[in-house]
Amino acid sequence: MARIAPPVAEMRVAVRRALTGFPPDGLVLTACSGGADSLALAAAVAFVAPRLGLRAGLVTVDHRLQDGSADRAAAVARWAGEAGLDPVEVAAVTVAGRPGGPEAAAREARYAALADAARRHGAAAVLVGHTRDDQAETVLLALARGAGIKGLAGMRERRPLPGADDVLLVRPLLEITREQTHKACVALGLHPWSDPHNADPAYARSRVRADALPALVAALGPRVVGNLARTAGLLAADAAALDGLARTALAEARRGGPGGGALRVRSLSGLDPAIRSRVLHLWARELGAPGTALSQRHVSALDALVVDWHGQGSAYLPGGIAVRRSGDALAAVTTDTEVDQTG
Known part of the structure; x- marks a missing residue:
């Protein structure tokens, strides 16, 4: 029996662990750009999933941001079909006009396409190829932004897929290094594509990858990457x-409170600030404030209605939501209603 190259075996073990427990004959989709990380992941899924009684497919997203992107997406799709993945889909998206910077806009477009594919095909999960190196970069970027514990916790191994809450987004490779995925591709005879955006200094993550993280490794030793990723897990x-x-x-805070959507100030004011800010964040999301736009500034404005209220007006949240305090109650109204009542 031919010996399996260690990086290939490590990839398959990671994927097997991630896929164990899914119902038999369930479908999992791998998101694959054609880069080394996602290509090695897709190859591992193609091998492991059938042995677990699962069906495995692939989605490659064409962001249409570079010349030749359609040809590259088609090449990934051809390889996937040859590897036995089914269904295989190329999803062309439009990035321009979406909110946020180019990275955020591309990510939003990509996840929208993945959610659409997962819903249409009835997938139980979408697998993506983020590695331990990606996790370390995420932690450094969060530190630079002054993020709290959630930001420093980095990427979760499992979470609902944005836009399709009944589908899991799974990251099997968070304990696998980028070097291992490259070696797995070499061992399998795969030829990954190198996205020039990954080396473009216009992007913050690219600068962290090219300069900041290597400088930390040079100063503190090679274990710093794993330690940053471990910190995220803790x-x-x-x-x-x-x-x-x-x-x-x-x-x-809701119990006995006035109105179905109102909260009791007395219940909130006695909470530890770390818990209260999370309560207000959760409540704001329930009210419809989009998570991508909801910031600590908004949560702090809600908190002021609880612990520093002196008759001030409403706190405003993204999504056209105003929150007003009246006596012992916090309640939300739309900003249109707010204007009508105060105009």
Whole structure:
């Protein structure tokens, strides 16, 4: 029996662990750009999924941002079909006109396409190829932004897919290095594409990848990448525990409160600030404030209605939502209603 190259075996073990537990004959889709990380992941899924009784397909997203992108997407799709993946789909998206910077706009377009494909094909999960190196970069970027514990917790191994909450977004490779994915591709005879955007200094992540993280490795040693990723895992566990406490506190604040969507100030004011801010964040999301636009500034404005209220007017949230305090109650109205009442 031919010996399996260690990087290939490591990829397959990681994928097997991620896919164990899905119902038999369920469909999982791999998002594949044709880069080394996602290509090595797709090859591992093509091998492992049938042995677990699962069906495996692939979606490659053409962002149409570079010359030749349609040809590259078609090449990925041809390879996927030859590898036994089915269904295989090329999703062409439009990035221009979406909110945020170019990275955020491309990410939003990509996840919208993945969610659409997952819903149409009835997939249980979409797998993406983020590695331990990506996790370390994410932590550094979060530190630079002054993020809280959720930002420093980095990328979760499993979470609902944005735009399709009943589908899991799974990252099997968070313990696998970028070097391992490249070696797996070499061992399997795969020829990944190198996205020039990944080396473009116009993007913050590219600068972290090319300069900041290598400087830390040079100063502190090669273990720094794994340590940053490990920190994210530890903080993710802490964040999950705090979020659980916040959900309980949110339910308590509603209990007996006036109106179905109102919260009792007395219940909120006695909470530890770390819990109260999470309660208010969860509540704001329930009210319809989009997570991509909801910031600490908005949560702080809600918090001021609880602990520093001196008769001030409403706090405003993204999505056209105003929150007003009246006595012991916090309640939300649309900004149109707010204008009508005060105009």
